Amino acid sequence: MKQKHYYSSLTRNMTLIIILVSFTPLILLAALMGYYFETSYRGKVMEHLHELVEKHQQHINSFLDEKLSYIKVLADSYTYEELTDEAFLQNKLVILQNAYSGVFVDLGVVNSTGVQISYAGNLKLLNADYSNAEWFREAMKRDYYLTDVSLGLRRTPHFIICVKKKHDGTEWLLRATIDFVAFNSLVEEIHIGETGSALIVNGAGELQTATRTELMSNMAGLLSRTSWAANGAAPGTGPVVSSIAEVKTFSSGSNAVSGIVRSQNRNIIFILMPLKSGDWTLAYQQDQDDAFSEINHARVIAMVIFIFGCLAIVLVALLISHRVVGQIEKADLEKEMMNEQVIVAGKLASIGELAAGIAHEITNPVAIMVEEAGWMEDLLDEEDLQKSQNVDEFRRSLKQINLQGVRCKEITHKLLSFARKTDPLHHKIQVNDTISEILGICEERSKFENIRIQTELDEGLPLISASPSELQQVFINLVNNAIDAIGTGGGLLEISSRVEGDSVVVDVSDTGHGISKDVMARMFDPFFTTKPVGKGTGLGLSICYGIIKKLGGNLTVDSTVGLGTTFHVYIPIDAQTP
């Protein structure tokens, strides 16, 4: 018997191999596909964002350029005198406001001393003094100028477009106020997903637009360290971003800086692009999780499928290996039983041979003994021993020797007939004779067990065709089982034969312990035995069943637990027998 340990380790190994072989390609494939898919998808997303921001950059730039060029055209087209005429200026503002509703707030002409000498608009800003305003000083230095967003004198966020002109040797400015709300809407359009938004900051990092989301804390630092080539840095060096510890990925080109920065435990994608020739920066920011929500979603689904797949593989591996090992164990067990059976059969055969040998060896001495006794009897008749007083005693004694010799002869003949080699050839058999033979063999044992044997044989039984040794085996098994069932307590063993339809029926009944239902279900199974280990092979009844079935007959059983059992053997009557 192999150890339980052997089978459990076999199961374990098989399970591990199945799991390993299934998992390795699965994991490799998943990792590889996941990696390439994610990388390319991230690239695409970044590219898409880049494009979007770039489009808006161009849009904003063109908005600013456009508004600037209107003012330029206005300044170029009309004379100082015309523009300082408030009615004329008002007229122009109305035209502009009609064309671009809400963009132009007001128009004004500011002289070289910073005083607004002409004004069209809702506010009373005529003669307002801008001489101390930063924008005025900056504007006087160049031909045109766009200011940062400020509250200015009017206390609402706005920015100003100025165009410088000369009239009679003195410089003057045509200025237009652009409404912040109108400008802001340009940026607000950039709104992607949950968190994606854009904003504009000036060179000092001050917000130029209202934002729905607050600027991430690192962005200000990031922006403050970004300078565009066009804005003072040496040409060709490109934008410069000082490294910040939190920046995870970073790439920069002449027209954009992008990357991912860590802020408040969130990864945030940022894209920076120059506006207004680098004075301002268009900054786009979005949570990485938000930007890549699709791929994260896909990853979760893939993960769930992967986990369930793994579970299924593990389950199947366990199931298969358990089943296979179970089969192996069963096969091993059957093989072992077979081996045992072969050993038992071999043992029986050698016992049979031994018995035959002994029987034969005994035959000769017994023959001589009987012969010698016969010789003495012969001599008793002849000699004058007749006169001896003890002659009768001699005679009786010799008769007894002869009688016992005959008994020995019977015993050896029984042994020899039992040990004779099995003969599978079918012969015409009188079942009653077979039964009598068997009972002759089993008689001694049943006497010892205190069992009474009753026979009720139908004398007119027709012959059947069967192998004598096989039929013998059937009845020996049934009678032995009956004797075993009765046990040492004593009882009655009845054997009867009769004709029923086309069959000869032999009933072997005992008054033994009976057979329980669950045993009855399996009693004809090979290797099934109720006897203690080593006592029974579990083959007796299955062999009987096989032999009877082969003859075209049937073997049935009636049993009541505690009362006894009756086996019915049905053997078809040989058709050729008259």
Next chain:
Amino acid sequence: MGMEILIVDDEVEFAETFAERLELRGFTAHTANSGEEALRIVEECAAKVMVLDLKMPGMDGLEVLRRVKKAHPLVQVIILSGHGSEIDEAYGRSLGAFAWLRKPADFGDILEAVKRAEKLVTSGALQ
């Protein structure tokens, strides 16, 4: 001098006693203790009936039977078998054995077989 009979058995005592008992009944009995000896004696004497043990060391009964029946078809052979099988018996009878008795056979049975054989031989039915 009665009818000559040859007893063949490797058990010397059996053959001797058996011979003596036959002689007591008026037969002339010869004994042989092996197959080879039996073949030699059957040539020398005029035995017409042979009682032959089947199992002997060296040449066995069936072989003796075959040779005797070949050389002297008229000799009647009564076989005494220890545990000869049906197949042996069938073979022996096909070789021309006169009777087939199981050992240890009752002396009466053997005597009866011998007398039947004698009758057959002396009746001249075989000539």
